[in-house]
Amino acid sequence: MSPSSEMIPTTDAIAIAKLLGEVAGLDADTPSRKRLLMRRLGELTGADGWLWSITYSDHSRNQPISVGVIHEGLTEEQFGGWVEASQVASPPPPEDAPLTQELIKGEHTTRTRDQLVSDADWYSNPTIQKYRIERGIDDFLYSLYPLGSNTSCSAIGLFRHVGRDRFSPRDRRLAHIILSNVEWIHSAGLPGIEQQSIPKLTPTQRIVLVHLLDGKRRSEIAQMLGIAETTAKDHTRAILRHFDVTDQLALVCKFQTGNGRDERSDRPI
CATH class of the missing domain: 3.30.450.80 (Transcription factor LuxR-like, autoinducer-binding domain)
Structure with missing residues (x-):
């Protein structure tokens, strides 16, 4: 065997x-x-x-x-x-x-x-x-x-x-x-995002995106990446425009909205 x-x-x-x-x-x-x-x-x-x-x-x-x-x-x-x-x-x-x-x-x-x-x-x-x-x-x-x-x-x-x-x-x-x-x-x-939408972001914007989805504030992101807070804000604005949302909460919701299967009472194992 x-x-x-x-x-x-x-x-x-x-x-x-x-x-x-x-x-x-x-x-x-x-x-x-x-x-x-x-x-x-x-x-x-x-x-x-x-x-x-x-x-x-x-x-x-x-x-x-x-x-x-x-x-x-x-x-x-x-x-x-x-x-x-x-x-x-x-x-x-x-x-x-x-x-x-x-x-x-x-x-x-x-x-x-x-x-x-x-x-x-x-x-x-x-x-x-x-x-x-x-x-x-x-x-x-x-x-x-x-x-x-x-x-x-x-x-x-x-x-x-x-x-x-x-x-x-x-x-x-x-x-x-x-x-x-x-x-x-x-x-x-x-x-609900086209998969090719992610690679269109710059590498730094992808990093900022991950931290935004992790709930970090722009000031925290700036400190973590060693960049100016204004730069972090510029990246954030570009990301929000890219995904057509108005704020960080809407961005998070866009990535975490379920398809309804998480509400089923008969979830399989």
């Missing part, structure tokens, strides 16, 4: 069933159910932090572009580093190209860091050293769930602090099984 076909232990199967039942039975909005799901998944896999985003692929640059991110367990510095590294760092994070290639396949895929990037390439990469290692974040596990095309997905990342062991094949298996069985939560709350 190959490793991929081996059955998980009964204790893990029971834990998965309990987790899915708890999330499906929670009477709350989509972000709250995602947070509960990820907290429980983090407990099962020993993750120190996590994030969940809608991700589009820029095939021309082999770069995933993530927006609408919710996260827990990451400090503001760690989360900011993750966002900046994915948009403006040079060289780009070494996982970007292989993750984009996985996304293009249009299949649900779950990968640990060692499956995507060798230790040598990971620890020698200056972007990883600056934006991840120096900020206390090292190993990761990513799961990409396609959203009806090979250019967009529901992307989940689990992270461990520097000095901890890497995620194991068991962690990867548990994450994949769990995230394969919540199709209703992947598709709920999708933004």
Whole structure:
């Protein structure tokens, strides 16, 4: 029997069933159910932090572009580093190209860091050293769930602090099984936005967009990015015009408006 076909232990199967039942039975909005799901998944896999985003692929640059991110367990510095590294760092994070290639396949895929990037390439990469290692974040596990095309997905990342062991094949298996069985939560709350709208923003505007959707004020964004507040305001105004909304609340609503499935009383597990 190959490793991929081996059955998980009964204790893990029971834990998965309990987790899915708890999330499906929670009477709350989509972000709250995602947070509960990820907290429980983090407990099962020993993750120190996590994030969940809608991700589009820029095939021309082999770069995933993530927006609408919710996260827990990451400090503001760690989360900011993750966002900046994915948009403006040079060289780009070494996982970007292989993750984009996985996304293009249009299949649900779950990968640990060692499956995507060798230790040598990971620890020698200056972007990883600056934006991840120096900020206390090292190993990761990513799961990409396609959203009806090979250019967009529901992307989940689990992270461990520097000095901890890497995620194991068991962690990867548990994450994949769990995230394969919540199709209703992947598709709920999708933004009504043309996917090509995101790549048209500048890299800095994409960073500002993520922070706006995370609830940050323009003064906070300016401080985090080391730019003048007037510059942050200019980027914000450009983003609001781009998405044809009048303020930050309307922008958030545009990215978090559900398709009604999160209101069903007979949510499947």
